[in-house]
Amino acid sequence: MDKFNKFIYLDNAATTKTAPEVVNAMIPFFSENYGNASSIYRLGTESKRAIMQSREIIAKSLNGDPAEIYFTAGGTESDNWALVAAAELSEAKGGHIITSKIEHHGVLHTCEYLEKRGYDVTYVDVDEKGIINLADLKKAIRKDTILISVMFANNEIGTIQPIKEIGELAKENGILFHTDAVQAYGHLAIDVKELNIDLLSASGHKLNGPKGIGFLYIRKGVKIRSFIHGGAQERSRRAGTENVPGIVGLGVAAKLAFSQLEQRAAKVQKLRDYLIEQIEKEIPYCQLNGDREKRLPNNVNFSFRFIEGESLLIMLDMKGICASSGSACTSGSLEPSHVLLAIGLPHEIAHGSLRLTLSEDNTMEEIDETVVAVKEAVGKLRQMSPLYEDFIKN
Amino acid sequence: MYSEKVMDHFTNPRNMGELENPSGVGTVGNAKCGDIMRIYLDIDENHVIQDCKFKTFGCGAAVATSSMATELVKGKTIEEALTVTNKAVMEALDGLPPVKVHCSLLAEEAIHAALWDYAKKNNIVIEGLKEPKQDISEEEHEEKLEEEEY
Numbered sequence: 051m052d053k054f055n056k057f058i059y060l061d062n063a064a065t066t067k068t069a070p071e072v073v074n075a076m077i078p079f080f081s082e083n084y085g086n087a088s089s090i091y092r093l094g095t096e097s098k099r100a101i102m103q104s105r106e107i108i109a110k111s112l113n114g115d116p117a118e119i120y121f122t123a124g125g126t127e128s129d130n131w132a133l134v135a136a137a138e139l140s141e142a143k144g145g146h147i148i149t150s151k152i153e154h155h156g157v158l159h160t161c162e163y164l165e166k167r168g169y170d171v172t173y174v175d176v177d178e179k180g181i182i183n184l185a186d187l188k189k190a191i192r193k194d195t196i197l198i199s200v201m202f203a204n205n206e207i208g209t210i211q212p213i214k215e216i217g218e219l220a221k222e223n224g225i226l227f228h229t230d231a232v233q234a235y236g237h238l239a240i241d242v243k244e245l246n247i248d249l250l251s252a253s254g255h256k257l258n259g260p261k262g263i264g265f266l267y268i269r270k271g272v273k274i275r276s277f278i279h280g281g282a283q284e285r286s287r288r289a290g291t292e293n294v295p296g297i298v299g300l301g302v303a304a305k306l307a308f309s310q311l312e313q314r315a316a317k318v319q320k321l322r323d324y325l326i327e328q329i330e331k332e333i334p335y336c337q338l339n340g341d342r343e344k345r346l347p348n349n350v351n352f353s354f355r356f357i358e359g360e361s362l363l364i365m366l367d368m369k370g371i372c373a374s375s376g377s378a379c380t381s382g383s384l385e386p387s388h389v390l391l392a393i394g395l396p397h398e399i400a401h402g403s404l405r406l407t408l409s410e411d412n413t414m415e416e417i418d419e420t421v422v423a424v425k426e427a428v429g430k431l432r433q434m435s436p437l438y439e440d441f442i443k444n
Numbered sequence: 445m446y447s448e449k450v451m452d453h454f455t456n457p458r459n460m461g462e463l464e465n466p467s468g469v470g471t472v473g474n475a476k477c478g479d480i481m482r483i484y485l486d487i488d489e490n491h492v493i494q495d496c497k498f499k500t501f502g503c504g505a506a507v508a509t510s511s512m513a514t515e516l517v518k519g520k521t522i523e524e525a526l527t528v529t530n531k532a533v534m535e536a537l538d539g540l541p542p543v544k545v546h547c548s549l550l551a552e553e554a555i556h557a558a559l560w561d562y563a564k565k566n567n568i569v570i571e572g573l574k575e576p577k578q579d580i581s582e583e584e585h586e587e588k589l590e591e592e593e594y
Binding site for chain 1: 451454455457460462471475476477478479480481482499500501502503504506507
């Protein structure tokens with residue numbers, strides 16, 4: 051792994067480094083306390099106790115109750131569970147779901163699956179900053195609407211949605227409200243009571259926790275069915291032997307994240323604003339995607355005209371910079387990111403996008419180095435670009 | 445995911461640039477799909493391609509296939525250049541990931557488009573050269589992809 055020794059990691063929306071405290075807390079649950087939490091002997095009860103502890107930490111972090119936290123294999127499972135099970139609740143009432151055009155595929159593809167099963171789904175538009183149009187959302191509500199699912203913050207452009215307003219709207223109309231908070235949990239303060247959230251998805255590895263673990267918050271009284279059938283784990287709602295090391299790791303990660311939420315956010319936001327400022331200063335023909343204010347503290351997303359994102363990523367990788375793009379070439383299809391198209395970017399601008407997502411481990415020096423590398427790569431690619439040639443000549 | 449040759453041609457593209465008074469220029473692809481290639485040819489009176497340059501908007505594979513295509517046609521006669529197919533470009537690059545096969549098709553099409561422009565300017569007919577499609581449609585990408593995969 052020598053060649054990876056020195057790199058600048060700017061893809062924290064994809065995944066984060068597992069915190070050493072998290073790893074250390076997990077190790078005993080592989081090597082010593084490996085008991086099944088359902089077992090009666092002390093080795094088992096140790097696992098059970100650890101799960102309870104994590105559940106309490108997480109419940110507290112959201113202002114919820116431990117009995118409202120259900121551990122899953124991650125954000126995508128939580129999204130699938132919330133949507134499919136909530137939809138099935140609706141049988142008496144009909145079946146209409148409202149979501150947005152910029153959801154994660156964990157929500158969008160589950161909605162498409164439900165459409166095939168006869169449910170109606172309305173995909174509400176967002177404005178050019180990526181914020182859901184509340185008037186459109188209100189208009190979309192029908193008598194048979196059972197569920198509104200809108201993400202807390204977007205994974206690509208970082209836009210934070212008006213969750214409180216959506217929660218109120220859902221409550222007034224007696225509709226369940228689910229939010230995919232995978233990018234927000236551990237990064238923003240979330241109070242499920244204040245925000246009227248009925249269902250919330252989160253994932254461990256986005257907040258320096260382990261991969262393969264997440265949870266679904268289910269408000270007490272929301273009687274959605276079990277998604278994984280089998281044993282009586284998770285109050286008979288999510289079967290399967292608990293991923294005890296993962297749950298322990300998630301608990302420690304949540305504790306770390308929430309004990310210093312504001313300090314972390316302030317530090318990362320300072321880096322973010324400096325990075326945005328420097329790119330805008332140094333590189334012509336670029337635009338910041340997403341909202342400047344209502345934005346995750348660690349998210350930077352730019353489109354650079356006349357160039358394509360995958361080429362840019364390869365060039366940055368050669369300088370040891372890990373980043374991401376919404377170009378078609380990085381998605382494995384011919385279409386660029388649905389999020390960038392939903393905020394109204396033309397295809398060629400969407401293809402030239404670059405997402406840099408920071409962590410508190412990043413330094414000002416790394417940001418400076420990154421701006422130099424991006425500037426050089428964009429310049430090089432523009433020299434190669436027939437679009438740039440035409441632009442300069444005309 | 446890319447071969448060493450693809451990476452080499454992406455990082456050190458051969459014949460990148462423009463020609464001042466080209467005998468023929470061809471631009472294919474569209475920004476919607478994320479690939480545009482432009483090929484410039486300088487062809488002498490003996491129908492030999494003396495010089496060839498490219499400009500490309502696109503992914504790593506698009507740049508590498510353009511670069512390789514220019515290398516393969518440079519110094520060749522028009523007739524020889526017509527035999528440079530997308531498969532030849534791919535082979536010369538030690539292969540491409542399946543989703544990137546369309547880049548090699550685009551490179552072949554760009555050469556043809558430049559030759560077509562040359563023929564039109566000089567009022568000649570190049571045997572075996574069909575009017576190039578400006579834009580290789582998505583269906584065609586998929587069709588060719590399937591061919592490669594099965």
